[in-house]
Amino acid sequence: MNVPTHLKYAESHEWLEEGADGARVGISDHAQSELSDVVYVELPAVGRKVAAKESVAIVESVKAASDIYSPVGGEITEVNSKVEQDPSLINSDPYGEGWLFKIKVDEGADLGGLFDGAGYEGLIG
Amino acid sequence: MAGSMKESPLQSEHERLGGRMVDFAGWSMPVQYAGILKEHEAVRTGVGVFDISHMGEVFVRGERAGEWLNGILTNDLGKLGDGEGQYSLMLNEAGGVIDDLIVYRLGGEEYFLVVNAARAEEDVAWLEERAGEGVEVADRSEAYGAMAIQGPGASALFGVMAEGTGIELPERNGIVRAETGDGEVIVCRTGYTGEDGFEWFCAESATADWFERALAGGAEPCGLGARDTLRLEMGYPLNGSDLMRDRTPVQAGLGFFVDLGKEGGFVGSDVLAAEREAGGFDRLAAIQFDGKGPPPRPHYEVFSGEERIGELTSGTMSPSLGVGIGMAYLPAAHAKVGTEVAVDVRGRRCPAKVVKKPFLKR
Numbered sequence: 001m002n003v004p005t006h007l008k009y010a011e012s013h014e015w016l017e018e019g020a021d022g023a024r025v026g027i028s029d030h031a032q033s034e035l036s037d038v039v040y041v042e043l044p045a046v047g048r049k050v051a052a053k054e055s056v057a058i059v060e061s062v063k064a065a066s067d068i069y070s071p072v073g074g075e076i077t078e079v080n081s082k083v084e085q086d087p088s089l090i091n092s093d094p095y096g097e098g099w100l101f102k103i104k105v106d107e108g109a110d111l112g113g114l115f116d117g118a119g120y121e122g123l124i125g
Numbered sequence: 126m127a128g129s130m131k132e133s134p135l136q137s138e139h140e141r142l143g144g145r146m147v148d149f150a151g152w153s154m155p156v157q158y159a160g161i162l163k164e165h166e167a168v169r170t171g172v173g174v175f176d177i178s179h180m181g182e183v184f185v186r187g188e189r190a191g192e193w194l195n196g197i198l199t200n201d202l203g204k205l206g207d208g209e210g211q212y213s214l215m216l217n218e219a220g221g222v223i224d225d226l227i228v229y230r231l232g233g234e235e236y237f238l239v240v241n242a243a244r245a246e247e248d249v250a251w252l253e254e255r256a257g258e259g260v261e262v263a264d265r266s267e268a269y270g271a272m273a274i275q276g277p278g279a280s281a282l283f284g285v286m287a288e289g290t291g292i293e294l295p296e297r298n299g300i301v302r303a304e305t306g307d308g309e310v311i312v313c314r315t316g317y318t319g320e321d322g323f324e325w326f327c328a329e330s331a332t333a334d335w336f337e338r339a340l341a342g343g344a345e346p347c348g349l350g351a352r353d354t355l356r357l358e359m360g361y362p363l364n365g366s367d368l369m370r371d372r373t374p375v376q377a378g379l380g381f382f383v384d385l386g387k388e389g390g391f392v393g394s395d396v397l398a399a400e401r402e403a404g405g406f407d408r409l410a411a412i413q414f415d416g417k418g419p420p421p422r423p424h425y426e427v428f429s430g431e432e433r434i435g436e437l438t439s440g441t442m443s444p445s446l447g448v449g450i451g452m453a454y455l456p457a458a459h460a461k462v463g464t465e466v467a468v469d470v471r472g473r474r475c476p477a478k479v480v481k482k483p484f485l486k487r
Contacts, residue, residue, distance in 0.1 A: 036145075037162040039442045040419045058471075061419050062161040062442060063350055 001124060002029040004095055008111060009120035012053075015095065016114060018105075026099040027059065027068065027090065030124045035061045038087040043079040043101055050076065051090050052109070057084040057100055059090065068100065072109050078102040133178035134270040134332040138444075142346050152179040152244035155348040160290035165354050165444040167272060172278030174344035175352055177324065177388065178332060181245030181266040185252065186235040189259035194236055196391050197255065198228060201384040205230040210298045210313060212382050214374050215248060220396030221370040222377070224248050224400075225362070227315055229300040237300065237311070239324070240304040241364050269311075270332025274339060275355075283323060285342035286335065287312075303353035304354065307331040317352065319359035319483065336405050354441050357450060360411050360482030366423060367409060367452055375400050376454060377409045378482070408460035409438070412468065413484060414449035415476045421449040426469045434459050443484060449475070450484045 007015040013031035017024045032038065040060040050056050050070045057068035079101045084088050090098040105111075115123060130153040133139070136328030139146060153178065157164060167173045185194055195202040200213035207230055210229035217223055224244040228236040240248045249264045256262050274282055283294045290305040295314045302311045308328035316322040327335050340346065353363070362368050362377055374383050375397050385398050400406050412427065421440030440451030452467070459466065463479050467474035 036157060037160050039162075042419065058419075060442075062354060062444070063156065065419075065422070121180065 001033065001121075002095070003117045003121050003124075005117035007095070008071065008114040009123075010053075010069065010114055010118065011123065012069045013124075014068060014071050016071045016111075021103045022102045023074075024099050024102050025071060026094055028120070028124075029094050032091050032094045032098070035059060035066060036063070036091075037061055038090045041083055041087045041090070041100070043084060044076045046076050046079060048076045050074065051109070052113075059087075070103060071114055072103065072111060073106040074103040074109065076101055077104050094120065126156065131179070131447055132294045133176050134329050135272075135336055137177060138333055138336055139176070139346075144346070144348060147349070149349055150179065150241075152206040152242055154179060155263065155346075156449035157348040157350045158226045158346045161348070161350035161354060162444050164345055164347040164351035168276045168320055168347060168355055169445060170277065172274060172282050172322075172344050173347035173351070174336065174339040175273040175275065175347050176271075176336070177273045178270040178329075179242035180271060181238075181240040181242065181244075181264065182269045182271070183238040183240060183249060183252070184235065184263040184265060184327060185260065186263070186309055187260040188234055189193065189257075189408050190261075191230070191235040193256070193260045194228070195387060196389055197252070198226075199379075199383040199393075199397075200228075201387050202228065202230070202236075203387075205398055206230040208295065208299050208301065210300055210315065212315075214368075214379065214382060215251065216374070216391070216393030217370060218393060218396075219354055219371075220375075220393035222364065222372060222398065223251060223370065223376060225368055226378075227313070229298065229313065231302060239313070245363055268329055269326045270335075271324060271326045272336060272339065273316060273322060273324050274344060275316050275318040275320045277320060278343070279320065279322040282339065282344055283312075286325065286338050290407045297475040303362070307334060310335075319354035319361075319485065319487070320355075329425075353439075354444055357439055357441055357452075358443050358451070358483065358485040360446055360484060362409065362452070363439060372409075372454065373397055373406075375399060376407050406455050407454045407456055409434075410454055410455045410460040410464075410479045411482045411484060412437070412451050412466060412477050413446075413480045414468070415478065416448065418449055418475045419470045419473075421451040421468050421470065421475075421477075423451075425451070427453045428453065428467045428469060428474060429459050429464075434466070440468075445485050449477070454478070
């Protein structure tokens with residue numbers, strides 16, 4: 001499984017990439033592999049304020065629907081409309097074109113509960 | 126995997142191929158290998174192989190076998206010549222479905238029934254309870270492994286699998302039985318996908334070898350997930366989901382396989398005749414989403430305006446059509462082709478219509 005080391009990971013298999021204009025969130029390679037063929041994505045509304053571990057999106061494979069949780073508290077600033085049009089991007093490029101949303105992380109938010117790459121590899125190993 | 130589950134003779138092949146194993150009717154079976162969409166596509170455009178070793182194989186023989194069985198099953202066995210088969214149903218006294226099955230006339234007074242895994246024991250008990258003089262019911266499910274080969278490439282693959290055996294591919298709905306160097310083989314030309322194909326029943330111990338031959342011949346291993354999307358695109362019902370003990374084959378739209386004119390009738394026939402006479406019964410409607418949306422799933426509620434009119438018995442995203450499809454028992458007034466309905470998905474009403482089966486027009 002591909003686990004990039006520059007990302008942070010939630011126990012519920014989302015990744016978070018911190019950037020200058022907020023953080024990007026998607027699901028891990030392990031998660032997309034477990035889900036298998038993704039055929040539908042429901043993303044949050046831009047402007048929505050969410051808490052850490054709050055269910056914010058739904059990813060559906062042929063067989064099952066899975067909740068996606070925000071790894072941090074903050075405000076949704078952008079969603080990936082390309083992945084709504086072509087949900088298979090989540091399978092083919094989970095850390096790139098398959099990202100789900102951007103979030104402006106709450107000031108003073110504690111990211112200490114998230115795993116680094118090595119920690120996440122231990123979790124899924 | 127829990128040790129209490131029954132294993133197919135292909136269990137180690139499934140594990141080697143990366144099959145994702147699930148509990149299906151008490152059997153450890155693969156829901157998918159490479160992925161449902163890829164497997165679905167292989168069957169629509171090439172050829173796929175499914176393990177169906179969990180299905181039941183029952184022989185009924187004896188001088189009264191045909192006449193007796195005809196009083197238990199809905200379709201008319203009298204239409205079958207030697208080597209021919211038909212889809213049929215076994216009903217309870219109330220006309221509800223115990224099982225749907227394929228019955229073949231092997232020759233003379235010997236019949237071969239292929240039944241659902243989840244109902245095999247119940248079917249056999251039902252038959253044995255009613256079998257009298259001159260009828261023998263033999264459940265041989267343990268002795269056979271089986272696979273279904275499906276897709277436009279199936280007949281070519283048959284040539285590869287049967288090479289050196291002398292077995293010829295039967296006509297549609299036909300059956301052949303032969304002895305080979307690897308034991309007995311029964312080949313039937315039916316399927317559950319809407320594509321050409323055949324079932325290959327063989328000695329339990331030889332199943333893995335025949336399966337390897339199918340793979341070497343280019344068949345994509347396919348699991349229960351693709352089997353479900355493929356059958357649903359054709360509007361074929363699945364027992365336990367779309368067929369059940371409190372629904373009749375008349376309601377399920379399977380009237381073509383019910384012969385109410387048979388002399389002496391069959392178990393449940395009086396109920397079906399009365400239902401058809403009265404009219405106005407619920408019908409298993411095919412429901413298709415108007416456009417892209419979330420995949421419909423079993424038990425999602427179906428609405429007409431604000432009125433709840435039923436719930437889905439099956440549902441999926443059709444890989445071939447790219448939209449949601451499903452089936453639901455709806456009141457007659459709402460079950461006509463073209464009727465607008467809505468399917469509730471997490472509180473959102475997705476517009477859909479009742480359409481003619483099959484969903485996938487060929």
